[in-house]
Structure formats: C-alpha cells, structure tokens
Amino acid sequence: MKRYLLSRLWQSVVTLILATIVVFAGVRALPGDPALALAGEDRDPESLRAIREQYGLDDSLLVQFWQFVSHAARGDLGRSIRTGEPVGSMIAGALPVTIELSILAILVASVIGVGAGVVAAVRRGRPAEWAANALALLGLSVPNFWLGLMAILYLSVALGLFPASGFVPFFSNPIDNLHHLVLPALILGTGLAAVIMRQTRSSMLDALSADYIRTAEAKGLSPRAVIGKHALRNSLIVVVTIVGLQLGALISGAVVTERIFALPGFGKLTVDAVFQRDYPVIQAVVLVTATAYIVINLLVDLLYSVIDPRIRVRGDA
Amino acid sequence: MKPVLEVKDLSVTFRTEDGKLSAVDRVSLEVGDGEVLAVVGESGCGKSVTAMSIAGLLPRTANVDGSVKLDGTELIGADKRTLRSIRGREVAYIFQEPMTSLNPVFTVGHQIGEVLRTHVGLSRQAARARSIELLKLVGIPSAERRVSDYPHQLSGGMRQRVMIAMAVACDPKVLIADEPTTALDVTIQAGILDVLRGLRERLGTSIVLITHDLGVVADLADRVAVMYAGRVVETAQVHELFANPQHPYTAGLLGASPAAGRHAETHRLNEIPGLVPLLSEQPDACTFADRCPRAVDFCTTSQPQLTTGQHQVACWNPVREPVEV
Known part of the structure; x- marks a missing residue:
C-alpha cells in the first residue's frame, strides 16, 4: 500500500509540472495583450511600458516562468493584473x-x-x-x-x-x-x-x-x-x-x-x-x-x- | 421411516424464446431423517433444477408443478415470506462453485453470521462467536483468525468449508449439496466429503447429494436416484444399485466410471454413445431408447413408468442379471 501511494504521489507531481508548463504557455499563446486590456483608452506607449514593467511582462518567457513557479512554490500566486488583489485571496x-x-x-x-x-x-x-x-x-x-x-x-x-x-x-x-x-x-x-x-x-x-x-x-x-x-x-x-x-x-x-x-x-x-x-x-x-x-x-x-x-x-x- | 422431504410428481418447465422447455418431468423423491440421498446423472439431466425448485430458488421464467413437502409443509406455491423463512433455516444449500458462491466484499464471518442474524436473531457478537464455532466444526484451522478473512484469502477447499458452515448454521433439516466437490481437487474432495459425513453423524442432517460422480455416491450415499433427461429412471439402496443395476443407463454409467466399475485396471471404460435428448422431443417414448443397447421396438412408442418397491426402475427391458463390466 505504501509503495503504491508513493508511486501515485510521484505521478501526481509529474502531472502537476506538465500542467503548469502547458497552462503557462497556453495563456501566453492567447491573442491579446494584458497591458492593452489594462490601459483601456490610454494607448500611450509610455504607460504601456510602465504597466509591462510593473507586472514583469517585458521579461523573457523563461524568466517569467521561473518567477511564476518559484513564487507559486512558496504559496505566492501573485497579484491580479486587473484588480491588483492577491490571487491567493481571490481563489480563497x-x-x-x-x-x-x-x-x-x-x-x-x-x-x-x-x-x-x-x-x-x-x-x-x-x-x-x-x-x-x-x-x-x-x-x-x-x-x-x-x-x-x-x-x-x-x-x-x-x-x-x-x-x-x-x-x-x-x-x-x-x-x-x-x-x-x-x-x-x-x-x-x-x-x-x-x-x-x-x-x-x-x-x-x-x-x-x-x-x-x-x-x-x-x-x-x-x-x-x-x-x-x-x-x-x-x-x-x-x-x-x-x-x-x-x-x-x-x-x-x-x-x-x-x-x-x-x-x-x-x-x-x-x-x-x-x-x-x-x-x-x-x-x-x-x-x-x-x-x-x-x-x-x-x-x-x-x-x-x-x-x-x-x-x-x-x-x- | 417417515420422510423429512417428500417430492412428488415435480415438473419444471421454462418459458424460453423458443417456447416451453421441459427440464424436469414428474420426479418423485423421498429423503428420510438423517439419510443421504444421492441424485446422479449427466449434465443437463435436471438434477440441479430439481434441487433448486425445492426451496423455490428457480428464476421467474420457471413454472413448477407438483408437490414438495418438508416435514408435511407444502413448499410449492408457498408465499415468498414462508419460503424465505425456510431457506437457510430448514433447507440449506451448498453450491458447486466455491470460488464465486461467496460474496467477495464481505468477510466469511459476516456471511455466516448473516444467516444467524436473519433467522435466529443473534446479535453481531453472538453471531461472530457462533461463526467461529461453525468454522471449527467444518475443520477450518485457526478459525478465530479466519473468521475475519475475505473469501479471496481462502483456498477453494476452505471456501467450500465456509459454504458448508454457512449452510449448517441454523441446523437445517435438509442440506442440499449441488455438486459440492466437482470444482475441487481430488485430495480436497475427500476432506469435504468427510465434513459432510461428520455433519450427518453429529447433527443428523438429511442430505440430498447432487452429483455426477459415482465415487462420491459410493462414499457417502445411503440411497441413489438416477436421473436421465428430466426423469428418475432408477432408484435403490446404494449397494443394491451398484451390485445390481437394472436400468441400462445406470449400467452404462457404472461402466463409464473408473472408480465404481469392477476390474477397472484391466478393462477399458465404456462410453454411452450419443447425447442426452431434449425432453420435449419424445413425449411417447423412453428418452433413453436412442442410446440404449437393449432397446426393443416397444421402447420408441411407449414411455416406461417406475416400478414400485425398494428397487424401482423405469424400463421395458431391464437388466436382470448382474452385469459384467
């Protein structure tokens, strides 16, 4: 029973890692830019850059992924781009x-x-x-x-x-x-x-x-x-x-x-x-x-x- | 001796898609107190259907006629509640397949105790204690531990012992054992037969032993009824039947059996040619006529009835002298 449980847990971890990669890539493959959505009417390039910088959207994908995973592992899921609320409490x-x-x-x-x-x-x-x-x-x-x-x-x-x-x-x-x-x-x-x-x-x-x-x-x-x-x-x-x-x-x-x-x-x-x-x-x-x-x-x-x-x-x- | 179980003119037909199918035709049997009656015959001769119809265990598609009396109480046509109170308490069954006859998701103790809780109203603890006694009675070692086992943790022989323990839990008047040893290894078979013999001696249980194995019959039975194609063709005390079979079919069965045939080491086994016919095919003939070495013209036009007396036979041209096999 113990061996079975351990092997099941290991499988679960692998599945989770794969799911994380897929969703990270999938979200970014969606057409549309969060900076644009946030800026609303204000299409000023300066404020767009500011927004991108604030949320780390101008970093490379690998850096963004590492940020996401390392924070998530510590229980910090980041803040919502839309409301600024902590994602953790939104989910809770x-x-x-x-x-x-x-x-x-x-x-x-x-x-x-x-x-x-x-x-x-x-x-x-x-x-x-x-x-x-x-x-x-x-x-x-x-x-x-x-x-x-x-x-x-x-x-x-x-x-x-x-x-x-x-x-x-x-x-x-x-x-x-x-x-x-x-x-x-x-x-x-x-x-x-x-x-x-x-x-x-x-x-x-x-x-x-x-x-x-x-x-x-x-x-x-x-x-x-x-x-x-x-x-x-x-x-x-x-x-x-x-x-x-x-x-x-x-x-x-x-x-x-x-x-x-x-x-x-x-x-x-x-x-x-x-x-x-x-x-x-x-x-x-x-x-x-x-x-x-x-x-x-x-x-x-x-x-x-x-x-x-x-x-x-x-x-x- | 007053019979405990009296079956009279029992007929069973099944409604199928191809119309009515007759499985048992006017079968009469008697089992005395503490007696072991063996019902023998080939597969499909109606042995099991007869056994199942005694306590009303046949499916709804079966139509049962005739009379089955247990200690004078008529069981055919009895209401479901009466039948349920008799099953497991006065008439108990042991089936052929010990591997599948126990429910895999309950412990054996639970399944034995269930009978006691249903019929005797024992508490959970009392039923468990009695289950352990019963497991000891049927020769299961370390019964205190085995009572909490699930069926898959036991061997086939042990499971059949559990089935027997379950069957005798309420000390039934009649135990119906439908091919109790067929699915087991020969070495295990002897142990199971010992258990059954012991129960008869200790509890005085009457046993109806359904089997096709003449070795088992010789080992355990007092009396034998030979069935062929839904009818009883011969019945006698076990020694009389083995020594002096009168129906050609019985003689053929004995000749085909290595254990029961004399000089088995030196003689070839005989086989009975052909197959068991469907009962509905020959209403006005002896059903064995097609396969019978002693058939005369008369056999195909008229059906023989059982004679009366100690040794009964239904045959127009019975074997009169002891057969040389």
Missing part, C-alpha cells in the same frame, strides 16, 4: 463556492443515479426500467445551460420557488445558502446522474446474476438485503470509478452553471480572468484545478480499497 474566496456546488451536485447525482440504476436493474423489462432509461437519455442529451435557463424561467421566475441567482455564504446562513444552491446543484448533477444511472444499472445486472446472489437467496435473506447489500456493494466499485472519471466534466460543467446562476465561484473567476487576459489569475486557477483533480483521483483510488477488500491485499503484496 471563490473556491468554497465551487467546492460546495460540486459536492452537492455529486450528492444529488449519486442519490438519483444509484437509485434509478438499481430500480432499472431490478425491474428489468418493466415500465420502471423504460422510465429510468428514458430519463437517463434525456439527462445525457439535454445541455446544462439550456436546462439551467429553463429552471430559472419556470421554477424561479414563474413559480418563485428558488432564487434565480446569487449566493449566500454557508456560515452566514446555512438554509439560505442551500436554498440558493439547490437549483444549480440539480442542473450540474443531471448529466452525472444519467451516467451513474446507466453504470449502476449494468453493473447491478451483472451482480444480480452472480453466484453469490444465489447464495444470499438460498440463505433466506430478504430482497432488500440481497439487492441493497450483496448486489449493490459489488456494483459500487464500478460506479465509484465512473464518478472519478466524470470529475473533469463536472468541473467544466461548474463553470457554465456558475455563469448561469451568477455564483461567485471558480467558474466565474476563470471566465472573467480569460476575458481580461489576467495571466496570474488564469495560471493560478488552472494550477488549483489540476491539483484538485489529481487529489480527488487519488481519493477515488483509495476509496476502492475501502469498498473492495481484494484491492487492499493486492496493494500490500
């Missing part, structure tokens, strides 16, 4: 919103997806399965932004059930906070729920035809124990993998969802920064996202060994 403000939104979306997606998947497998060939399949197809094919707009139009504007936009921090008012996040989490979770449902359905069908299910039935266990315990626990191994693989889609989905519901999260920060060519912010945002992605994948791997004892032992050997 935006990150909790996105994390909460993502966790809620995964929660919603897992409950709906696993529930519908189990029903579809157990009620195979009956109306319940068709309904679950139809819903999954719908969830996969309808784009997030359209669903979000419709939800705002009908549930928020027409019926007034949920606020259409805005955000209240969890610690200042938990109930209001959840009220604001219900719709975005539902919308963001829809696609994931559909994926989870289909995966749960097929792995449940596999599990239900396994020999150990026959054993469980021969022991006189209730259908609830046979399905909900013996079959589901085995199916979840596959489902956890899928959730892990879908995290990338979830993060990009969060960008769109936050935009629609005007949530002050990571997505909004990213989009604003790209429009403004705010190099330090873009770099930091991608760096943090990549780190988060790597950490979550590591956690997913560790979660397997909790669900499936066979993996635990193989890692020990």
Whole structure:
C-alpha cells in the first residue's frame, strides 16, 4: 500500500509540472495583450511600458516562468493584473463556492443515479426500467445551460420557488445558502446522474446474476438485503470509478452553471480572468484545478480499497 | 421411516424464446431423517433444477408443478415470506462453485453470521462467536483468525468449508449439496466429503447429494436416484444399485466410471454413445431408447413408468442379471 501511494504521489507531481508548463504557455499563446486590456483608452506607449514593467511582462518567457513557479512554490500566486488583489485571496474566496456546488451536485447525482440504476436493474423489462432509461437519455442529451435557463424561467421566475441567482455564504446562513444552491446543484448533477444511472444499472445486472446472489437467496435473506447489500456493494466499485472519471466534466460543467446562476465561484473567476487576459489569475486557477483533480483521483483510488477488500491485499503484496 | 422431504410428481418447465422447455418431468423423491440421498446423472439431466425448485430458488421464467413437502409443509406455491423463512433455516444449500458462491466484499464471518442474524436473531457478537464455532466444526484451522478473512484469502477447499458452515448454521433439516466437490481437487474432495459425513453423524442432517460422480455416491450415499433427461429412471439402496443395476443407463454409467466399475485396471471404460435428448422431443417414448443397447421396438412408442418397491426402475427391458463390466 505504501509503495503504491508513493508511486501515485510521484505521478501526481509529474502531472502537476506538465500542467503548469502547458497552462503557462497556453495563456501566453492567447491573442491579446494584458497591458492593452489594462490601459483601456490610454494607448500611450509610455504607460504601456510602465504597466509591462510593473507586472514583469517585458521579461523573457523563461524568466517569467521561473518567477511564476518559484513564487507559486512558496504559496505566492501573485497579484491580479486587473484588480491588483492577491490571487491567493481571490481563489480563497471563490473556491468554497465551487467546492460546495460540486459536492452537492455529486450528492444529488449519486442519490438519483444509484437509485434509478438499481430500480432499472431490478425491474428489468418493466415500465420502471423504460422510465429510468428514458430519463437517463434525456439527462445525457439535454445541455446544462439550456436546462439551467429553463429552471430559472419556470421554477424561479414563474413559480418563485428558488432564487434565480446569487449566493449566500454557508456560515452566514446555512438554509439560505442551500436554498440558493439547490437549483444549480440539480442542473450540474443531471448529466452525472444519467451516467451513474446507466453504470449502476449494468453493473447491478451483472451482480444480480452472480453466484453469490444465489447464495444470499438460498440463505433466506430478504430482497432488500440481497439487492441493497450483496448486489449493490459489488456494483459500487464500478460506479465509484465512473464518478472519478466524470470529475473533469463536472468541473467544466461548474463553470457554465456558475455563469448561469451568477455564483461567485471558480467558474466565474476563470471566465472573467480569460476575458481580461489576467495571466496570474488564469495560471493560478488552472494550477488549483489540476491539483484538485489529481487529489480527488487519488481519493477515488483509495476509496476502492475501502469498498473492495481484494484491492487492499493486492496493494500490500 | 417417515420422510423429512417428500417430492412428488415435480415438473419444471421454462418459458424460453423458443417456447416451453421441459427440464424436469414428474420426479418423485423421498429423503428420510438423517439419510443421504444421492441424485446422479449427466449434465443437463435436471438434477440441479430439481434441487433448486425445492426451496423455490428457480428464476421467474420457471413454472413448477407438483408437490414438495418438508416435514408435511407444502413448499410449492408457498408465499415468498414462508419460503424465505425456510431457506437457510430448514433447507440449506451448498453450491458447486466455491470460488464465486461467496460474496467477495464481505468477510466469511459476516456471511455466516448473516444467516444467524436473519433467522435466529443473534446479535453481531453472538453471531461472530457462533461463526467461529461453525468454522471449527467444518475443520477450518485457526478459525478465530479466519473468521475475519475475505473469501479471496481462502483456498477453494476452505471456501467450500465456509459454504458448508454457512449452510449448517441454523441446523437445517435438509442440506442440499449441488455438486459440492466437482470444482475441487481430488485430495480436497475427500476432506469435504468427510465434513459432510461428520455433519450427518453429529447433527443428523438429511442430505440430498447432487452429483455426477459415482465415487462420491459410493462414499457417502445411503440411497441413489438416477436421473436421465428430466426423469428418475432408477432408484435403490446404494449397494443394491451398484451390485445390481437394472436400468441400462445406470449400467452404462457404472461402466463409464473408473472408480465404481469392477476390474477397472484391466478393462477399458465404456462410453454411452450419443447425447442426452431434449425432453420435449419424445413425449411417447423412453428418452433413453436412442442410446440404449437393449432397446426393443416397444421402447420408441411407449414411455416406461417406475416400478414400485425398494428397487424401482423405469424400463421395458431391464437388466436382470448382474452385469459384467
């Protein structure tokens, strides 16, 4: 297990370094000049040079890269070109919103997806399965932004059930906070729920035809124990993998969802920064996202060994 | 002796895409208290389907007719709750595949204890303590440690012992062992058979032993029912059947078995030509007629019924004298 963890950590570091290089180069390959964006109407060459000098934009790319990496390694992500605020505190403000939104979306997606998947497998060939399949197809094919707009139009504007936009921090008012996040989490979770449902359905069908299910039935266990315990626990191994693989889609989905519901999260920060060519912010945002992605994948791997004892032992050997 | 398990005229058909498929046809069996009944036959002869139908374990596509009485209680057509309370407590199963019959994600102790918690209402600790006793009963060394093992940490033979421990946890009246040794090495097989024999002696459990291995039958059974193409074709006490097989199919089986055939070292093994037919193909004939060396014209036009008595046979032209194999 220890060796496995170490090799995973090493892989993570390599991935992070590569991600840093790619994003540093990518940002600078974008057309547009941050100095121009900052200067606004004032196109005086003198003030442009001053701006470039202030933010180190006139240094060579290698020097700029070294500045970025060496500062980032010390936890200093620089200052925003646009607002002058420290990037670190901008991220600290935006990150909790996105994390909460993502966790809620995964929660919603897992409950709906696993529930519908189990029903579809157990009620195979009956109306319940068709309904679950139809819903999954719908969830996969309808784009997030359209669903979000419709939800705002009908549930928020027409019926007034949920606020259409805005955000209240969890610690200042938990109930209001959840009220604001219900719709975005539902919308963001829809696609994931559909994926989870289909995966749960097929792995449940596999599990239900396994020999150990026959054993469980021969022991006189209730259908609830046979399905909900013996079959589901085995199916979840596959489902956890899928959730892990879908995290990338979830993060990009969060960008769109936050935009629609005007949530002050990571997505909004990213989009604003790209429009403004705010190099330090873009770099930091991608760096943090990549780190988060790597950490979550590591956690997913560790979660397997909790669900499936066979993996635990193989890692020990 | 009053039978513990009484199967009468049991028929099973499956609904398939090609129409109805008959798997078991009017099978009758009796198992006395503490008796070991072996049900033998080739693959696909309906042994396992018969076994599974006893406690209602067949899939929904199966249609079961006839009667199965456990201590006088009718099981065919019983509601699901009744069947669940009988499974694992009064009728318990051991299956062929010890490698896949245990759930890989739970410890063996948990899986044994589950039976006790479901049927006897034991607490978690009490179930664990009893699981350790049961593991000792089936001959698993260092049971205190093994109880926390997962199935993949045990060998095939050990897993089958765990299956047996699970099956006898509630001291069932009838233990149905469906090919319990088929998937195991010969050296392991003997150990498993010893465990089963010990259980019968110590707990007085009646056993229905489903097998195609006549060596296993000779080792453990009191009585034998020979099945062919969904029907019982011969039934007798084990010594009587081995010494004096009357159905040509039984005689053929004995001739094809290296362990049970006499002078096995010096004689070639005989094989029975052809394959087991589908039951639906020949409604008015002896199903064995096509492969039978003793078939007469009559065999293809009329179906023989089981005779009555201690040694029953369903054949128009049975073997009367002891066969030379």
